[in-house]
Amino acid sequence: MRISVIGCGHLGAPHAAAMAELGHEVIGVELNPATCRVLQSGRGPFFEKGLDDLLQKYVPTGRLRFTGDLMEAAEFADLHFIAVGTPLREDGRGYDMEQVFGAVSALAPLLTRPCTIVGKSTVTVGTVARVQEIIADRAVDGVDLVWNPEFLREGHAVEDTLHPDRIVAGVSSAEAQKAIEAVYAPILGRGDVELIVTEPATAEVIKSAANSFLATKISFINAMAEVCALAGADVKTVAHAIGVDHRIGHAGMRPGIGYGGGCLPKDLRAFTHRLDEIGATNAVALLQAVEGVNRGRVDAAVELVKEAVGGSGLAGVRIAFLGAAFKAGTSDVRNSPALELARRLVQAGARPVVHDPEAMETARRLHPEHTYADTLAEALDGADVTVLATEWPQFGEDTELPASAARTVAARRLVDVRTCVDPRDWVTAGWTVWQLGRPVRSPQP
Ligand SMILES: NC(=O)C1=CN([C@@H]2O[C@H](COP(=O)(O)OP(=O)(O)OC[C@H]3O[C@@H](n4cnc5c(N)ncnc54)[C@H](O)[C@@H]3O)[C@@H](O)[C@H]2O)C=CC1
Numbered sequence: 001m002r003i004s005v006i007g008c009g010h011l012g013a014p015h016a017a018a019m020a021e022l023g024h025e026v027i028g029v030e031l032n033p034a035t036c037r038v039l040q041s042g043r044g045p046f047f048e049k050g051l052d053d054l055l056q057k058y059v060p061t062g063r064l065r066f067t068g069d070l071m072e073a074a075e076f077a078d079l080h081f082i083a084v085g086t087p088l089r090e091d092g093r094g095y096d097m098e099q100v101f102g103a104v105s106a107l108a109p110l111l112t113r114p115c116t117i118v119g120k121s122t123v124t125v126g127t128v129a130r131v132q133e134i135i136a137d138r139a140v141d142g143v144d145l146v147w148n149p150e151f152l153r154e155g156h157a158v159e160d161t162l163h164p165d166r167i168v169a170g171v172s173s174a175e176a177q178k179a180i181e182a183v184y185a186p187i188l189g190r191g192d193v194e195l196i197v198t199e200p201a202t203a204e205v206i207k208s209a210a211n212s213f214l215a216t217k218i219s220f221i222n223a224m225a226e227v228c229a230l231a232g233a234d235v236k237t238v239a240h241a242i243g244v245d246h247r248i249g250h251a252g253m254r255p256g257i258g259y260g261g262g263c264l265p266k267d268l269r270a271f272t273h274r275l276d277e278i279g280a281t282n283a284v285a286l287l288q289a290v291e292g293v294n295r296g297r298v299d300a301a302v303e304l305v306k307e308a309v310g311g312s313g314l315a316g317v318r319i320a321f322l323g324a325a326f327k328a329g330t331s332d333v334r335n336s337p338a339l340e341l342a343r344r345l346v347q348a349g350a351r352p353v354v355h356d357p358e359a360m361e362t363a364r365r366l367h368p369e370h371t372y373a374d375t376l377a378e379a380l381d382g383a384d385v386t387v388l389a390t391e392w393p394q395f396g397e398d399t400e401l402p403a404s405a406a407r408t409v410a411a412r413r414l415v416d417v418r419t420c421v422d423p424r425d426w427v428t429a430g431w432t433v434w435q436l437g438r439p440v441r442s443p444q445p
């Protein structure tokens, strides 16, 4: 099929590349000229596993191309994915829908033949009806609308798009359903992915409910980390033991400094606001509690760093601060709990020096207020305490790191606020390890 992907950010760029991999001819439309130029050169505008490989495979052949010109896409494609951003409004009261309504309003009058518009952006309940009105007002007859929310995780964007757990399509006509079946035919043909066809309102709620559940699971285990810290118990063992029950599971149960990123925080906030508007009081109370637990995690992390440093407080304390990305596998620092922790430590008088394997450029650009080190060695050099703030395998799984880092730090104190290292590796190299919700581990005297 000939398709367009309008908006080529963290969702749209991998989606466009994955659609080319499925065999479609794809045109990506991106308003930001710098992002568009990078994509045209066959590179990803951010770090995302597998994205550069697909861009290098398909951009030179012309199967995948990028433009800033919406008209080119309108003329070329029979199906248009809308993958533009839905940031939180400045006052926090729901999404700023300007990009979605703007993209559809601009596209609709350019369409000269029947085609399908497929919304992928995460939107609030009631949006599809408004998009439908824009299409009815501005487009020729025969333009169908489908809402097809996306469930990919950053860091796994390509893999999740090509191998989704399910495909959800909110449709209002048989033609729209046919179009969605055609575009995803190579995936659906494998027979192991369920296509869930529903009316648009249900598709909208499915997406918000999925992110709300994921956030709830993280806040639940983080609340248990608080319990464990007070009870002298070990949250990692608790998470493992309860997760063995298949009704609970182990995925999405890693305790830490809470969820961040470009999606869960804003989606929870926007959904809660909308639920409040429509009077879903129990759901509002539940999601407010989830957010409340999440907010408290950075406070808990600051206290743990203070505990590690001992009585004299954080003033002047040199911190090797490992991690800037909101999670491992991405260069994205939007709502990064790691950088929020760094900010709070600076506020308390400490001197964190931040290093991240992939997010240095984005972090420096968006948060120039921090001190950065280009290399891990530079960050560790002379540190009074080491804080592991993003769960990169380079930090958490490198079994050589405890011994090599031990040689350059001023004191062997590790505060792992992502609960991702095996403390035994570090204790053997002479470190004392603090983790949220776990007993402190020190070398035997
Ligand atoms: N980032 C993720 O992992 C996922 C994001 N989503 C949802 O997807 C949507 C997009 O999110 P991200 O990609 O993270 O945002 P983003 O901000 O990274 O990307 C949005 C892109 O759209 C471009 N854009 C805006 N208006 C445009 C227009 N009229 N024409 C062409 N380009 C335009 C912007 O320049 C930007 O590059 C949001 O609703 C988000 O909640 C859903 C699932 C996963």
Ligand SMILES: O=C(O)[C@H]1O[C@H](OP(=O)(O)OP(=O)(O)OC[C@H]2O[C@@H](n3ccc(=O)[nH]c3=O)[C@H](O)[C@@H]2O)[C@H](O)[C@@H](O)[C@@H]1O
Residues within 6 Å of the ligand: 122, 150, 151, 152, 153, 154, 155, 211, 214, 218, 251, 252, 253, 254, 255, 256, 257, 258, 259, 260, 261, 262, 263, 264, 267, 326, 327, 328, 337
């Ligand atoms: O709607 C979206 O945009 C996407 O939001 C999340 O994906 P993503 O933001 O990429 O990140 P996650 O892997 O869910 O992690 C979110 C945050 O929670 C944290 N987290 C995650 C898992 C966990 O067990 N513990 C934990 O603290 C991560 O470090 C990160 O800060 C969802 O997982 C995707 O399904 C969804 O499509």
